[in-house]
Amino acid sequence: MTTLQFDRFEAELPPHVPRPAGAPTALEGIRVVDFTHFIAGPFATTIMAEMGADVIKVETPGRGDEFRHYPPVHPEMPAQGAPHMWTNRNKRSVALNLKTPEGLAVVRELIAGADVVVENFSTGVMARFGLDYESCRKINPKLVYCSVSAYGREGEFADRLGFDPIAQAESGFISMNGYGDRQGVRTLSPVVDISTAMMACNAILGALIARGRTGEGQAIEVALFDNAVLMTGYASMQHLFSGVDPQRHGNTSPDTCPSGVFQSKDKPFYINCGNDKIFHRLVEQVLERPDLADDPVLSDRNGRISRRDELFKLLEEAFAQQPWSHWQPRMRAASIPCGEVRTVGEALRSKEARARGLLTRIPHPVVGWMPNIAMPFRFSGTPVVDPVAAPSVGQHTDEVLGEVLGYDATRLAALRATGALSATPPRKAHMPAEPAAA
Template identity: 35%
Template sequence: MADAPLKGLRVIEMGSLIAGPFCGQVLGDFGAEVIKLEDPKAGDPMRQWGRTKPKGHSPWWPVIGRNKSSVTLDLRAPEGRDVARALIATADVVVENFRPGTLEKWGMGYDDLASTNPGLVMARVSGFGQTGPYSHRAGYALIGEAMGGLRHITGEADRPPARAGISIGDSLAGLNAALGVMMALHARQRTGKGQVVDAAIYESVLTVMENLITEYDLSGYVRERSGAILPGIAPSNVYPTRSGELILIGANQDTLFKRLCEAMGRPELATDERYRDHAARGVNQLQLDATIAGWTVEHDIEALLPLLEDAGLAVGRVYRAPDMLKDPQFAARQSIVEVAHPVFGTVKMQNAFPQLSDTPGGVRWPGPALGEHTDAVLGAVAGLSAEAIAGLRAKGVV
């Protein structure tokens, strides 16, 4: 990755769990030098997360810790904060996701750090942002997803709100933070000054909520849970097949719906007054879906897929991890890569996205052992002698 787009960018990651570290993961994937500071006693809790523990190790850590150097440092100790300041003085970016006010309490707020490094960009990821009456509340993804509007519209209409199955609020906040870092670095090229990127989880969810606010403002309509469909967008749903698998079909445009009708052997449906245009299909969505399901369930998915693909329709299976690992599209684009690992031998994980044509990102190594790079980084970057590092280690600071 000699030509990685962020090569030469130094990032100090101070944070744990998902939201802040996901920002560091994204930056590291594209070549940034990410130095992760971890508590000497236990490290990032992500080292312990996961429903399974193959060979006694978390399958989470190789992913979110990838492409990072691990340095143990107790930021609660004055000596630890002194070392952190020395590292940050050499950095382009700091990523943190402590509760707002924590760094200020330690004398490490943005103004303090920028006084010796005016070009510093600090990405601050939190539940509610650095300002406002909720800023000091604990903010986890489930709260941000609820306040941002995602939870209320997720799930079946007759059941309580569901979750996505992943901590999507955390990942969206981390992604927003990485995008903000790129914007701030671009601005720094003009001004020479760094700035704070304030990424709140609830706002990161809100930003992908399409027209939810505007629709209510203009019409009073409150979007509700609708299960596998979007109300008024038809046909676009999952349908049963004779082989037992579900098939997804999207044919809500008039031209696509006509092709679907022809593939079904029911061309007359395209001119039926109930389905003849987008609005009519929306009004009669449930009836139309029942008609399509009655056709798909008479066929195996292996027959339906090529038939509908040849008709130019958006169609596919509902994938699980095993399906991804054997799919030729994933293989052709190297969407999943296999990385050498000291415990697992090799480990498969998603690649770096998006794909760049000339300076792509990639996975150089999986999440490192706790403190694996402490001596090397503190010596080369912070300028500490071996004796000084040994002294800090004796005090439990590193």
């Protein structure tokens, strides 16, 4: 997509409903200094920001996080592509030149008053700046310091760079996915990056709870490769039991049957009969074939797996007789786990997404409003913060340094003169009024 026209989606995106006035947040009072880029690091801090942490994203003046430039980029918002907007919501951006002594001094002041530091630079970068954990703990012993890397910060592979698809390949994850008559495939969604971010966030929250008991901070390491191995799921333990590598089964499951994609008269859909009872309900209540439930072989999971081809052929012929609108309510009534195979666009516009309130539009200082996709958690007592669009590079430099460190205009001007900050102050963002309901 080279041109972006949000207006065509406006009627489909209701305005965000503000959180209850005065409600507390789960991470109220927690400050995070965020040195992350791309996905695994930034998404971890975005989760924390959603829960109310003050996340200060430290970026290089000018270009900022390289992920800002991944397409599509709105023509009126340079350095704010859609992927970056997705993974940096509710943060404040401070643009500092860490190659200047003055810039480093400012960062150290921020760290001295922070609760958490998160970084995912290549191994050795933070140490070269004197911002590694041992250096930072000297100025802030209570600091929780999280490093996200490809293969860990120590050992013979610490120097290796890594991205999501490389971790998918080397962990065995790719070998499990796809069809048996061709090479395995990666997932287009960066599932290893996303799950690594979740693990990092979990670890940080655990360290903060521990600090509440001990009064001490600690260092945390989360490696992309380690997490990718975890993402192979219970297949890893199956291999350790049997010595057999998982095989590619396309959309079917090697452990349950029937499980896979079937075609109705008009649409494909997925069913997953995870136990014998579900299968019995499927053939008795949906297909009206009680004889299949009474079959001494098909009534048992292992028997169905041994006769998978025969059973699939029978189901395919039956499902092809009627449209999805016929099968879906019958399966729902019979409690059969099933779902239409949708495109991303169809999923975003689905009744389920609407019922869960996943998509809204939120104010944006440049283009008026921005689409927003909610996080998948809900808190009854500490609701998540109202979403704020990801910032431009250095948008909050003056605000943060003034509010957090007490710098006045003279001090900020002096820092600019040294090259520690952008040559010109960031333009103050003007937030438009909340768009009217569709």
